[in-house]
Amino acid sequence: MRRVNARPSDSSPSALVVSDLTVHFGGVVALRDVSIDMQSQQIMGIIGPNGAGKTTLFNAVSRLAAPSHGTITYRGRSLLSMRTPQLAGLGIVRTLQGLGLWTRLTVLENVMLGAPPAASMVSDLLALPRGDRAERRRADEAMAVLEQLGVADRARAFPGSLAHGIQKRVVLARALMGRPTLLLLDEPASGLSAGEVEQLVELLRTLRADMGIALVEHHLDMVMAVSDRVTVLNLGRVIASGTPAEIRANDEVSTAYLGTSVAHA
Ligand SMILES: Nc1ncnc2c1ncn2[C@@H]1O[C@H](COP(=O)(O)OP(=O)(O)O)[C@@H](O)[C@H]1O
Ligand SMILES: [Mg+2]
Structure with missing residues (x-):
């Protein structure tokens, strides 16, 4: 109908x-x-x-x-x-109602964790120079997303030190990292x-x-x-x-x- x-x-x-x-x-x-x-x-x-x-x-x-x-x-x-x-x-990527950021990881590390599972697995499996390259690519991509959201200058900060509005952007950046x-x-x-x-x-x-x-x-x-x-x-x-x-x-x-x-x- x-x-x-x-x-x-x-x-x-x-x-x-x-x-x-x-x-x-x-x-x-x-x-x-x-x-x-x-x-x-x-x-x-x-x-x-x-x-x-x-x-x-x-x-x-x-x-x-x-x-x-x-x-x-x-x-x-x-x-x-x-x-x-x-x-x-x-x-399909979802954000949770709360922030859900890892407090002991930097903003950049949090965002990198949003990478698609396949990408993380490849770099984990190849714990070799090639793995480093994949890791660097992932960091570059995370930086690019943080830049898109206007929070690249906070990449090395820990989430807990940031204002709520900035943390919300980091949450979004992590989700976008999953393409x-x-x-x-x-x-x-x-x-x-x-x-x-x-x-x-x-x-x-x-x-x-x-x-x-x-x-x-x-x-x-x-x-x-x-x-x-x-x-x-x-x-x-x-x-x-x-x-x-x-x-x-x-x-x-x-x-x-x-x-x-x-x-x-
Ligand atoms: N895990 C759960 N166990 C039991 N009842 C639940 C659970 N999740 C949601 N409910 C009930 O289902 C209904 C819809 O809840 P929910 O989806 O959280 O609504 P909303 O997000 O629109 O506020 C509510 O009556 C809620 O109490
Ligand atoms: Mg609800």
Whole structure:
């Protein structure tokens, strides 16, 4: 049925397709018949009140939560038979809600750890001059990503010594090091100043040329500014999906958010 509305001229194939996904935790239904169709080079905002199922959706895609029903495919391949570590090989990279940086490693070392598993393995296996070269290449690449994000001057610093906004960029740099084709961002704007949020919006728009971005975010203005499409979850169900303008005009969405402060919505 969903396909009936697909435009025949639409040349970009779906990248991530979630169909009728249901996830239970004991008696709690965290997601019920959730369907999402995301194209490559698209920014998909995912919003909804606390407990709506946003994190569970990311967990299901990254194979940390097992659905009891439904399918998840990426570029036509089912993810349900795969394990979390295999996803990086498909280009699926996720950031966690917290920072998750290694405090005893420098910024550069943290970012280097985001390299695709294959690249790290080759340099590990070849503990020889060639391995050194691979390591150096990886460091150069990490520096380039840090430069892209405007934090190259902090490469030798330890994360704990840096302001929150800078640490968030390092987290993003580490994710980009995995050369994602699908980037799952969990609250990338949390704790950022208004100016930093604006810079993040600009950055995500630039990144969109190379990847699809799914964005779980409490910062509604930011989601509306940057997303091509927005999916709204409430109590485990999709209650609306569409362009930011369509979502703003949706009565059911306003009702779902009533009584919830926007800062926590
Ligand atoms: N590991 C878990 N065990 C039990 N219940 C969970 C677990 N993860 C999430 N839930 C429940 O599933 C529902 C959706 O949670 P979640 O996906 O974290 O929502 P959101 O991220 O939108 O705030 C909530 O009722 C939550 O309590
Ligand atoms: Mg959550």
